[in-house]
Amino acid sequence: MAEKLIFCDFDGTILVEEIFHDLMQQFAPEASARVLPEIFALRTTLQAGLREVLGTIPSSRWPEMEAFVTQNSHLRAGFPELLAALPRLGWSLLVVTGGFTRMAERVLAPLRAQIQAIHGLEIDLSGPHLRVFSPWEDDEELVVKRAIYAQYHPQAAICIGDSVTDLRLARECPRVFARDRLLGYLRNEQRPCTPFQDFFDILHALEAQS
Numbered sequence: 001m002a003e004k005l006i007f008c009d010f011d012g013t014i015l016v017e018e019i020f021h022d023l024m025q026q027f028a029p030e031a032s033a034r035v036l037p038e039i040f041a042l043r044t045t046l047q048a049g050l051r052e053v054l055g056t057i058p059s060s061r062w063p064e065m066e067a068f069v070t071q072n073s074h075l076r077a078g079f080p081e082l083l084a085a086l087p088r089l090g091w092s093l094l095v096v097t098g099g100f101t102r103m104a105e106r107v108l109a110p111l112r113a114q115i116q117a118i119h120g121l122e123i124d125l126s127g128p129h130l131r132v133f134s135p136w137e138d139d140e141e142l143v144v145k146r147a148i149y150a151q152y153h154p155q156a157a158i159c160i161g162d163s164v165t166d167l168r169l170a171r172e173c174p175r176v177f178a179r180d181r182l183l184g185y186l187r188n189e190q191r192p193c194t195p196f197q198d199f200f201d202i203l204h205a206l207e208a209q210s
Contacts, residue, residue, distance in 0.1 A: 004090055005154040007169060009161035010097035010104045010120070012180060016074045018163070020099030023065055028056045040164060040181065046098065046141045050121075054132050059125040066106060068080065073107045078199030083114040089210050091158070092116045096145045098165030119148050123155055145169035160202065177202050 012018040024032045031053040038044035057065075077094060084092055087195050097104050097120035104118050112118075124131040136147040146169045149157065159166065159173035162180040170176045176193040178186055186193045196202055 002151070003092055003154055005116070005152055006086070006091055006093040006160060007173065008093055008157045008159075009163070009166050010095050012162040013160055013166075014076060014095065015107070016076050017072060019069055019073050019103070020097075022072065023068060023099075023103075026068060027065060028053050029062055031056045034065050040117055042164065043121070045139070046165060047137065047139060050098075050142055051132060054130045058103050059128060059130055062123070062125055062130070066103065069103045069105060076198050078201070078203060080096040080111060082203045083111055084201040085207070086114075089206050091206065094119065094144070094148075094152075096120070096148050096169070098141070098143050098145075118142070138182050140146055141168070146172050149173065160196075161188045177205075 008014060011020040021036065024036065033045060035049045035053050039046060039049040083093060093119040094116050094198075095104055095108065097118070099120055100123055101118055101120035102123065104120055105112070108115060108118065121132050121134050124133065133141060134143045136144040138144050138147070143165065144167065149169055149172065151201070157173050158175045158177065159170050160177045161170060161182045162178070163182055164185070166182050167185050170178065170182060170193065171191065176186065176191075177196045178193040179196055183195055185195065194205065
């Protein structure tokens, strides 16, 4: 039987920080300064832009990158409480990140048993510089979140996100909780969504409907 699934972004959503953005600025400052504004303005695709930025980072710096993420990541208020409440509310949560799967797994390890799956960007460290890929890549994005959504065929679905990596999924998902850039994009397109500040807002909304 199809499930009721929540597809939740990681950077800037589960985390207070846009840690993937911060990571690129820290380890590829020149490329980030040139490319990231073009991505946020929707003038450059995520597929081309992220590959350009990440491809400038030497593979040897990956341990430093993992340490940076671990030391600078903080969960947004209410996320553990939402996870704890989902079984009684009949929902399961998946993390869909435009950032690195391995980074999300590392940060969320204490809560991993309560998360159905984590899908995101994969990394090849065998060459001199980072090589990134995912099973859901197309000509616009490295991680096509709506393709992950389609793979699950949920009975009911919610999308939670904050930025450009969530936009295409949010256009298709029947219910969207949005903040920051994603909220602005959806309002500009006059698409329905529910603003949120933290995961207590989302928990209270789900409890009100149960």
